[in-house]
Amino acid sequence: MKTINRAILDTACGLAKEVEAKAMLIYANTAVELPEGLEDSCPFELVLVTKDNNIPERFVNKCRVVTVPNVTLTRMGQIKIAVIKGIAAGMFAKGDKLVCLSGVPRFGYVDSIFVIDVGKEFEILTSEHFTDISQEVYPEVFGAVINLALELAAQGREGRKVGTTFIIGDHEKVLQLSRQMIINPFLGYSDEERNILNPDLKETIKEFSALDGAFVLRNDGTLITAGRHLSAALDSKDFPQGLGSRHIAAAGVTSVTKATAVVLSESTGNVTVFKNGMIMVSIEKPT
Numbered sequence: 001m002k003t004i005n006r007a008i009l010d011t012a013c014g015l016a017k018e019v020e021a022k023a024m025l026i027y028a029n030t031a032v033e034l035p036e037g038l039e040d041s042c043p044f045e046l047v048l049v050t051k052d053n054n055i056p057e058r059f060v061n062k063c064r065v066v067t068v069p070n071v072t073l074t075r076m077g078q079i080k081i082a083v084i085k086g087i088a089a090g091m092f093a094k095g096d097k098l099v100c101l102s103g104v105p106r107f108g109y110v111d112s113i114f115v116i117d118v119g120k121e122f123e124i125l126t127s128e129h130f131t132d133i134s135q136e137v138y139p140e141v142f143g144a145v146i147n148l149a150l151e152l153a154a155q156g157r158e159g160r161k162v163g164t165t166f167i168i169g170d171h172e173k174v175l176q177l178s179r180q181m182i183i184n185p186f187l188g189y190s191d192e193e194r195n196i197l198n199p200d201l202k203e204t205i206k207e208f209s210a211l212d213g214a215f216v217l218r219n220d221g222t223l224i225t226a227g228r229h230l231s232a233a234l235d236s237k238d239f240p241q242g243l244g245s246r247h248i249a250a251a252g253v254t255s256v257t258k259a260t261a262v263v264l265s266e267s268t269g270n271v272t273v274f275k276n277g278m279i280m281v282s283i284e285k286p287t
Contacts (some may be wrong), residue, residue, distance in 0.1 A: 154269075
């Protein structure tokens with residue numbers, strides 16, 4: 001494993017230098033034995049992607065860390081989540097080139113190299129027009145919503161598939177363009193009690209995900225309501241083909257507000273992020 005990791009990482013480092021990469025991302029859970037000296041030899045930013053935030057001591061303060069949910073993801077799924085979270089955190093911007101290494105965790109070594117041009121790569125950011133969300137949504141809130149959506153995609157609820165929508169930011173305008181379908185289950189609770197970053201709230205949110213309608217959140221993660229029907233919609237001619245009403249509603253409301261939408265498809269289990277009425281990224285269902 002050390003030999004394979006060293007060979008692939010040497011190749012990736014050479015490639016990163018050649019393309020003048022902004023950063024190299026390594027899915028650390030697939031590289032259980034990262035070569036010695038890697039943290040000092042890279043002339044570009046090193047980003048470790050991990051499920052458990054557990055990285056070798058020698059990398060502390062020498063790299064940045066992006067956490068992903070503890071679900072089984074495809075190689076491309078690992079990279080998509082890392083890149084989109086990095087964008088939300090302001091780590092990557094339009095025009096940055098990234099060299100990304102991924103693999104299958106149980107093998108214990110990286111086996112795939114991807115070169116990503118942020119904002120142009122169709123497979124990663126399916127919107128041709130790059131949109132920066134880092135100024136409008138707290139990155140930790142965006143990350144928590146993505147993690148929760150992917151956990152729901154992988155696990156469902158009580159053995160059944162679920163589909164739901166999270167609308168983050170510009171909540172006052174979103175509320176004007178939507179209506180309540182049920183009694184607001186978060187009404188009367190303090191901001192701290194109903195913040196998506198509160199770990200005690202996770203199971204409650206998963207339970208409410210089975211309800212019709214969307215969750216609406218402030219940009220700081222405070223849940224305003226659940227069971228919200230989104231009224232804004234795009235004309236069919238302006239919308240990508242093959243997606244259903246939940247996605248159309250999310251695209252519609254983000255086209256007329258500054259909100260970001262994260263949609264979990266009940267039928268496919270894919271998680272899609274919308275901004276400015278466009279698909280920013282779509283992540284395949286975890287297994």
